[in-house]
Amino acid sequence: MSEVLTFKLILVFSIFGVTLLIAMYSTYLERKVAAFIQDRVGPDRAGPFGLLQPLADGVKMFMKEEIIPNVSNKFLFIVGPCVAMLTAIMAGVVIPWGGTLTINGTQYNLQIADLNIGILYIFGVVSIGVYGIMIGGWASNNKFSLLGAIRASAQMISYELAMGLSIIALIMITGTLSLQEIAAQQGGGVGSDWNMWNIVYQPIGFMIFIICAFAECNRMPFDLPETETELVGGYHTEYSSMKLGFYLFAEYINMFTSSAVMATLYFGGYNIPFINDLGLDPNVATILGTVFFFMKIGFFIFFFMWIRWTLPRFRYDQLMNLGWKILIPLAIANVAVTGLVMILMD
């Protein structure tokens, strides 16, 4: 028992560290990708290839003067970024980061907690995440912040609906809410247990999900809560120093988590096609699977950045029209068609 507990503790800390590390280097990657797309060099002063740039940025964030506006609600002003960061980190608990490791005959699952309501847990955490933005925006006592907060709440609620509906079709196919089981169902090699990734069965569902993920993370082309051309800085206009850093960091962690969720739900999670046919040691296969999982996540993070520097920002009415008039009916139709096909296949 205590061995399992120790393992879980190590897992918790390593995932916490990896999440922060990836979020840190996402800022670097974002600038490098932007530079690549715009035919520039990007950050290259700090360290080789500018690799120490995130550290320099972090030090800068900590060293800057911290300003709390006089007219703000001081307690809530501090609570806002804390909630944003907390909820961003919490979502990683239910994601299966790999298969099972066997050490000294004991099996260890590379997942912190296998809840049988895994997806719902993530939805719950995401729906709480909006409070960070709303509280921060309101407590700043600034009209631009308030507008950003109001936009964020309306946008998140609208896109959560479409996101939930797009998941329903997937759950109908898999028959479970547990992320561990969904990932395990997509594994397998050639032969009797031949299984495709869920993207093959649910391409429309995946499209809706990824669009909603962009909106939930406040990423381009849906970054309306922080449009710098309209709202100065949106909900974090009044924030400075590391509190601003927390908001920016939370956005990158959300991006990382939603990439992990997308990879788990639609792209096979930690599974590598045909890995079972190579006859590798199970432990080696598990570690390879985890590496492969992080490669998938890396691709999705790159995709997020690619879209950011490719598409222009939506107007707010266009955002609402897309969410309510296109994505939600499409998601409902997807659920109906999936149900029909399932009945016909039986």
Add this chain to the structure above:
Amino acid sequence: MTLYAFYFISFLAVLSALMVVFSRNPIHSVLYLVITFFCVACHYLLLNAQFLAAVHVIVYAGAIMVLFLYVIMLLNLNKDDESQKSNLWKAGAVITSGLLLVVFVGALRGAEAESVSFASSNNTGLVKNLGRLLFNEFLLPFEIVSILLLAAMVGAVMLGKTHMKRAKEIAHEKNGRGSVASARGIGNIKELTK
């Protein structure tokens, strides 16, 4: 362990529920209500009803309270422009809520504690069992509730539609022909941006 957790969560729930009533700032009230909902979700977890807890957090704390907060932020309520109620209203409110409390206490006194057994099956709250129960035994009430929700939705859309139509008419009267032209212009832009 579970008992202490229960006491702690109950204490937190009652405290935050009281703070909802006593705090002067409506935004603080809403945030305390969110904490209360969290505590209720924790109670569901203690009863091993994970699905109910998750849905409670998603629907109440995540959607309904965000809408509350949204509306209050838009209205920007504060102490200065809060309408003062007369003493008669206050007395009436106290009496009605007191009567409700009496009804609750009476109902709880009549209930038998033995009739509910939690220990018999630990899996009652899991998704599969809940789904089976909802779609077999309680299918009719479930469908009726969904029709009720649909009716509420249609009603909201109807209200919104008449409001939009009236706003358009007012704009038309005010601006005359210009509004028609500008409306057409907007339509063209919409087509172009599609």
